[in-house]
């Protein structure tokens with residue numbers, strides 16, 4: 001049996017991919033899937049590589065207009081050729097849960113994975129406090145940023161996190177995504193619909209101060225607040241050891257520029273399933289398929305963290321010309337290599353920011 005810890009989208013997806021060949025058990029500490037929501041739910045069209053068809057109940061908005069702000073409150077406006085998609089995260093997670101259940105995956109809710117003893121995993125019923133043991137051939141940690149599977153298996157390493165805080169706000173809006181990059185983090189306002197915005201900040205330090213400042217730009221009734229950790233991708237994390245695999249946030253597979261982890265997480269689920277189903281080395285697959293983009297995002301994050309406020313102001317000014325805008329608008333940001341390359345090609349002055 002293969003045991004998977006975590007019934008988030010990545011855990012359920014990898015379970016669904018393994019179920020044809022293996023008995024699969026998913027252990028989840030919550031009583032159901034998808035709650036609490038701790039996500040803004042913005043993804044590119046690349047999501048269609050993982051879901052079937054356009055007919056679903058979880059894509060709740062499409063947004064073509066994006067503004068990127070500099071500290072002096074100037075911004076560059078982009079009209080994306082392919083709109084970004086906004087998800088209802090609970091329904092999105094349920095989609096992958098149902099997919100896995102349909103393929104015969106078994107779920108054990110309200111149970112927390114607490115440790116392992118060789119090939120046995122130990123889980124605790126959160127009502128009765130009783131523990132159970134299960135023997136498994138493979139263990140997959142899909143248990144999010146603070147992965148206990150990683151900790152128990154010596155795969156945790158020293159992790160750094162963005163602290164994410166977000167408010168859902170009743171506010172009329174024009175269906176535009178606002179993005180506020182800053183040293184050590186970024187802020188956003190993402191429209192759920194014409195009357196509701198998801199406004200938040202993710203920062204390595206002090207998110208509350210940035211968050212309070214950002215909220216002043218979007219006054220409105222706060223419906224709810226959410227928060228959570230976003231792991232900073234660490235290329236030195238070992239994500240596979242003796243039939244133990246880490247996927248998604250548990251492996252820190254998150255883009256360091258935007259905190260986006262849904263698509264890279266689902267990609268890692270496919271790689272883990274391929275590795276187990278076809279006996280291919282998972283590390284090699286991840287290094288080939290995920291590392292180029294994750295490393296480039298990390299490099300860009302580190303570069304951006306060296307920027308002064310003036311650098312940011314200058315960069316947004318430099319990008320604000322038709323050629324650069326055209327390059328930015330035409331490329332999916334999940335394909336960052338081509339985005340950076342095309343931007344530099346269209347505006348060689350940008351290379352000074354790259355050099356920095």
Ligand SMILES: Cc1cc2nc3c(=O)[nH]c(=O)nc-3n(C[C@H](O)[C@H](O)[C@H](O)COP(=O)(O)OP(=O)(O)OC[C@H]3O[C@@H](n4cnc5c(N)ncnc54)[C@H](O)[C@@H]3O)c2cc1C
Nearest residue numbers: 006008010029040041042113144164228248249260261262
């Ligand atoms: C504020 C915020 C905004 C975000 N916005 C975006 C965005 O707009 N776009 C994007 O792409 N990404 C975004 N992300 C990141 C995205 O939410 C994650 O990358 C994604 O949820 C990762 O999925 P996962 O399945 O790996 O982990 P998770 O969704 O975290 O699922 C892990 C599951 O494991 C369970 N679990 C944990 N420990 C145990 C245990 N010991 N035993 C049993 N079960 C356990 C948890 O209950 C949970 O259900 C955001 C994150 C935050 C915090």
